Every structure is written in structure tokens, then in C-alpha cells.
Amino acid sequence: MSSSPFDPKKPGGGDATGMSRGLVNYGDAGFSLFLRKAFIKGAGLTDHALDRPVIGIADTGSGYNPCHGNMPQLVEAVQRGVMLAGGLPVKFPTISIGESFAQPTSMYLRNLMSMDTEEMLRAQPMDAVVLIGGCDKTVPAQLMGAASAGLPAIQLITGSMLTGSHRGETVGACTDCRRFWGKYRADEIDATEIADVNNQLVASVGTCSVMGTASTMACIAEALGMTVPGGAAPPAVTSARMRVAEETGTVAVQMAKARLTIDKVLTARAFENAMRVLLAIGGSTNGIVHLTAIAGRMGFEIDLKALDRMGRETPVLVDLKPSGQHYMEHFHAAGGMTTLLRELKPLLHLDALTVTGRTLGEELERAAPPFSQDVIRSRDNPIYPQGGIAVLEGNLAPGGAIIKQSAADPKLMEHEGRAVVFEGLADLAARIDSDDLDVNADDILVLKNIGPKGAPGMPEAGYIPLPRKLARQGVKDMVRISDGRMSGTAFGTIVLHVTPESAIGGPLGYVRTGDRIRLSVSQREISLLVSAEELARRAKESPVTVPSADRGYRKLFLDTVTQADQGVDFDFLRPPQTVDRVPKA
Ligand code: FES
Numbered sequence: 001m002s003s004s005p006f007d008p009k010k011p012g013g014g015d016a017t018g019m020s021r022g023l024v025n026y027g028d029a030g031f032s033l034f035l036r037k038a039f040i041k042g043a044g045l046t047d048h049a050l051d052r053p054v055i056g057i058a059d060t061g062s063g064y065n066p067c068h069g070n071m072p073q074l075v076e077a078v079q080r081g082v083m084l085a086g087g088l089p090v091k092f093p094t095i096s097i098g099e100s101f102a103q104p105t106s107m108y109l110r111n112l113m114s115m116d117t118e119e120m121l122r123a124q125p126m127d128a129v130v131l132i133g134g135c136d137k138t139v140p141a142q143l144m145g146a147a148s149a150g151l152p153a154i155q156l157i158t159g160s161m162l163t164g165s166h167r168g169e170t171v172g173a174c175t176d177c178r179r180f181w182g183k184y185r186a187d188e189i190d191a192t193e194i195a196d197v198n199n200q201l202v203a204s205v206g207t208c209s210v211m212g213t214a215s216t217m218a219c220i221a222e223a224l225g226m227t228v229p230g231g232a233a234p235p236a237v238t239s240a241r242m243r244v245a246e247e248t249g250t251v252a253v254q255m256a257k258a259r260l261t262i263d264k265v266l267t268a269r270a271f272e273n274a275m276r277v278l279l280a281i282g283g284s285t286n287g288i289v290h291l292t293a294i295a296g297r298m299g300f301e302i303d304l305k306a307l308d309r310m311g312r313e314t315p316v317l318v319d320l321k322p323s324g325q326h327y328m329e330h331f332h333a334a335g336g337m338t339t340l341l342r343e344l345k346p347l348l349h350l351d352a353l354t355v356t357g358r359t360l361g362e363e364l365e366r367a368a369p370p371f372s373q374d375v376i377r378s379r380d381n382p383i384y385p386q387g388g389i390a391v392l393e394g395n396l397a398p399g400g401a402i403i404k405q406s407a408a409d410p411k412l413m414e415h416e417g418r419a420v421v422f423e424g425l426a427d428l429a430a431r432i433d434s435d436d437l438d439v440n441a442d443d444i445l446v447l448k449n450i451g452p453k454g455a456p457g458m459p460e461a462g463y464i465p466l467p468r469k470l471a472r473q474g475v476k477d478m479v480r481i482s483d484g485r486m487s488g489t490a491f492g493t494i495v496l497h498v499t500p501e502s503a504i505g506g507p508l509g510y511v512r513t514g515d516r517i518r519l520s521v522s523q524r525e526i527s528l529l530v531s532a533e534e535l536a537r538r539a540k541e542s543p544v545t546v547p548s549a550d551r552g553y554r555k556l557f558l559d560t561v562t563q564a565d566q567g568v569d570f571d572f573l574r575p576p577q578t579v580d581r582v583p584k585a
């Protein structure tokens with residue numbers, strides 16, 4: 001066998017290439033390689049083409065995902081980059097999740113996509129993988145799956161959409177979607193205008209144009225060292241985005257040759273850098289859940305209290321909606337992550353390794369020089385003096401809750417009020433617009449049963465609409481509390497991710513209309529002003545029935561999904577042991 005071209009150990013027989021990875025089928029490695037090569041030659045490839053690193057390209061194009069609408073061009077550019085560097089690109093599909101089309105919520109499917117990604121990386125022969133994602137859940141799903149698979153992996157972001165123009169005003173999805181819909185609900189604009197703005201909100205393919213979850217995860221991926229430098233910001237339809245894609249392919253080949261596996265990049269220090277960036281960009285609250293889940297796959301536990309401490313010394317610097325004014329295309333023009341990371345330098349671990357094989361600090365040294373711009377502020381002139389997200393605690397949320405303080409009304413951040421409770425989404429839909437609803441602007445809206453198991457999938461319903469009768473009176477914000485999430489593009493004084501959730505018997509499940517609740521962002525407090533004895537009495541009187549299902553993915557989900565403080569990952573996908581806590585206290 002030693003002279004055989006199908007000897008897996010022989011250079012050229014496949015040893016230096018991904019073609020020989022995992023040859024365990026049939027119990028005969030030589031035969032397995034023989035078959036593998038026969039079938040890939042069936043696709044028109046020669047032996048010469050196979051004698052080099054194989055770079056998998058995870059293609060997540062889908063007609064249901066306009067945020068990935070530039071996928072064909074991206075794949076082509078990645079393939080070019082791979083071939084220019086002497087590798088063999090092989091694209092393969094995984095499921096794709098488009099935020100607006102996924103029921104019951106995209107979060108319900110994130111772990112499924114992570115499992116698809118992980119298992120396809122394990123199953124198929126490749127030396128490294130380029131993960132192409134963009135829409136909210138796709139980048140976290142890919143990073144979670146790749147973290148578990150352990151190969152050399154690099155993230156390519158699809159890029160943001162362009163902004164549109166409505167009657168002379170710049171608009172973009174989806175902070176403006178909510179703002180205009182709010183005006184329509186309050187009868188401030190008519191049916192013609194709401195139809196006009198609908199044509200303008202999504203001006204091209206690509207991800208939402210504000211600092212929503214997609215942009216947040218793009219910035220986090222770059223902060224983690226998982227993209228090429230400057231990989232987060234270029235919009236989807238620009239030549240800069242295509243050049244990033246080509247470079248990504250080239251770097252993937254270098255990573256394959258150097259065996260730069262993902263564990264060398266996704267270190268505790270990289271996660272700490274990503275937490276800084278999440279705070280400094282005024283990022284989506286979903287970013288915490290996703291970062292917790294990705295870190296969890298590497299055995300790291302994110303310490304929410306420490307994140308809050310970091311927040312007190314990390315100002316919001318990026319002036320993008322919903323916390324600020326601008327859009328992703330402006331962030332790109334302002335130098336994107338390079339400008340931001342340079343400003344954050346004293347707060348970062350510059351020795352963290354990136355996919356290029358160089359450290360974050362080395363990449364910043366190599367980057368283009370700074371220039372004057374007005375989208376990314378300096379630390380002495382921030383958009384908001386603290387990090388965008390504060391972590392709350394109290395008897396209403398023993399496992400923690402969060403608030404995006406940079407997008408909240410300062411007048412409501414210290415507030416005590418009467419709870420007006422909705423038992424779930426159906427109850428909310430049935431009563432929120434009723435003229436008979438007993439509610440005042442000072443009340444606190446409480447929505448139950450939208451946690452990980454509750455809805456299920458922790459939908460983005462935490463942005464509870466203001467009761468129509470109050471909206472018509474000109475009320476713009478109220479304190480709202482739930483165990484759900486909210487879109488990264490939303491704004492308001494909104495307490496989210498209350499843990500444990502109501503559906504599994506968390507205290508939130510026992511709040512009743514008329515109870516008093518106290519929110520103090522300065523004290524990081526969320527308290528239900530009801531005695532422990534009374535809560536225990538209510539729990540005994542009407543115990544919760546934890547949701548369950550008989551079969552299928554829903555059963556897997558309900559049986560194994562964890563709470564927000566564990567990233568809403570499935571318990572069996574996390575490694576059995578915690579390696580470390582991030583950040584160090
Ligand atoms: Fe895909 Fe917003 S809907 S990024």
C-alpha cells in the first residue's frame with residue numbers, strides 16, 4: 001500500500017490536506033480516501049486540485065434571508081482568496097435564519113443552527129472553515145458550532161444594508177421601523193405615509209443598518225479576533241466588503257497551514273475584549289446572551305456582576321442608533337472597529353491572538369492612521385458615560401436581569417410604580433390596546449412567559465408596546481419588565497432577561513397587578529415590594545406548569561434549554577466542566 005496514491009499517510013495521498021481527515025468509514029482508511037477522491041473528481045476536480053489545504057465555506061444564503069442576499073458574491077470572493085493562497089475552496093450549505101421570518105422566534109433556532117454547523121464541520125473533510133453569517137442569530141450560531149468543533153475557523157460577516165431616505169430623512173431598519181410604527185399607532189402619521197416609509201427602511205441586501213444585534217455580533221466577532229482586521233463594518237454591497245471576503249479566504253489557508261485552531265483565538269482574554277466592545281458600542285442586549293453562549297462552548301462562564309463593573313468604566317463611544325444618531329455605513333466611513341479599538345486600547349488585552357496569527361495590538365499597529373471623524377467618540381467625550389448595559393439584581397430577578405441604560409429615558413431609571421401584569425403574549429395582544437385597560441403612565445408594565453421555555457425561545461417581545469390610549473396622550477416611554485429579550489434596534493426603559501423566568505417558577509411568575517415594583521438603575525436594583533411569605537403563599541396557591549412537548553426539536557429545546565445567564569444554550573452542548581470565569585473579578 002505504501003506506493004498507493006490512496007495512502008492517507010503519504011504526502012499527496014491526502015495527509016497534508018483535509019481530504020484525509022476523519023477517514024474512519026469502512027474501517028479501511030485507504031478505501032475511504034479512494035472513494036472520497038473518486039466522488040470529488042466526479043465534480044470535475046483533478047488530483048492536483050486535491051493536493052492542498054481544503055477550506056470549507058459555510059454558505060448560509062436563503063431566499064428567506066435578505067440579510068444574506070450578497071451570499072453568492074461573498075462565496076465567489078472567498079473562493080478567489082482561497083485559490084490565490086493555494087487552497088481548495090469547497091462550499092457547503094447549512095441552515096440560515098432570517099430574523100423576520102423565523103417562527104416562533106429566531107432564537108428558538110439558533111442552537112439548531114449551531115448544531116448543524118458543528119456537525120457539518122466534524123463530518124466533512126476540511127482543514128479550515130470560513131463561516132459566512134450576518135443576520136442576528138447566524139454569527140453566534142456559527143461561532144458556537146465552530147467553537148465546539150475545534151477546527152481553524154474564521155468569520156466573514158455579510159455586512160450591513162444601506163440606509164434609505166423617507167421624505168428627505170435618512171432611515172434604516174429597524175430603529176426607524178419602530179419609531180414610525182409608534183407614530184402610526186399614536187395617529188401621528190397616516191396609512192399613506194406608513195406605506196411610503198415601508199419602501200425605504202431596507203434599501204439593499206445586508207443586515208440591519210443600526211447597532212442592532214447583527215451589527216453588535218459583527219463587532220464582537222472582530223473584537224474576539226475571529227474576523228480579518230476591519231471585517232465588521234463594510235456594508236454588504238460595497239467593494240470593501242468583497243475585498244474583506246477575498247482576504248478572509250486567503251487567511252483561512254494560512255490558518256489551515258499553521259493549524260491555528262479556534263481555541264487559540266477564543267481565549268478568556270478575547271472574551272473580555274469582546275465584553276468591552278459590547279459595552280462601548282452601546283450594543284444589543286442580545287449580545288450578552290450570545291457571548292455567554294459562545295464563551296460557554298469554550299468552558300468559560302461570563303460573570304454578569306463583573307460585566308457590570310466593567311460597564312462603569314467603559315463609556316459608550318459609538319454614535320449609532322438606537323443609542324445615538326448614525327448608521328453602520330457611517331461607522332464604516334469613520335474607520336469602523338479600528339478606530340474604536342484604538343480608542344479603547346488602554347482597556348483591552350492587546351496580546352490576544354487573532355485569526356491572522358498576529359495579536360490585536362500588532363494589528364492596531366499595522367492599521368491605517370487615525371483621522372478626524374464624528375461617529376466614534378473619544379473616551380473623554382463619550383455618547384454615554386458608562387457602558388450601554390447595566391446588570392440588575394433583586395428579589396424579582398435573583399439570577400439577574402439587564403437594562404440597556406443608554407437607550408432608556410433618564411427620568412424613568414429611578415422609578416417606583418404599580419405593576420400592570422400581562423400573563424403572556426396572547427393576554428398582551430388581547431388587552432394592550434383596549435380603552436378599558438386600567439393603566440397610567442407611571443405604572444410598570446410586566447409581561448410573563450416570554451423566557452427561554454415560556455414562549456418558547458425567549459422572543460423579542462420585551463419591547464412591550466405602550467398601551468394605545470397612553471400613546472395617543474403622548475406618552476413615549478414607560479418602565480417595562482419581562483423575562484424575554486428585545487431587539488437590539490429597540491429603545492426605552494426596558495428590563496429584560498429576568499432570571500429565573502416565570503415559566504419555571506421564577507418570582508416574576510407571581511407578580512400581580514397592583515403590586516409595587518422598584519427600579520433603581522443607579523443601585524442596580526429591581527425589587528418587587530411584596531414579602532417573601534406572600535410570594536411563597538402565591539406559589540403554593542397557583543404553582544406553574546413547566547412547558548413541555550411530546551416530540552421533535554421542540555421537545556429537545558424544552559427539555560434542555562438553559563436560562564439567560566447560561567446563554568440559552570442547550571445544556572448538553574456545553575462542556576461538562578467550567579474552565580474559568582470571565583472577566584476575572
Ligand atoms: Fe437580519 Fe436585522 S433582520 S439583521
Ligand code: MG
Nearest residue numbers: 136213487488
Ligand atoms: Mg434584531
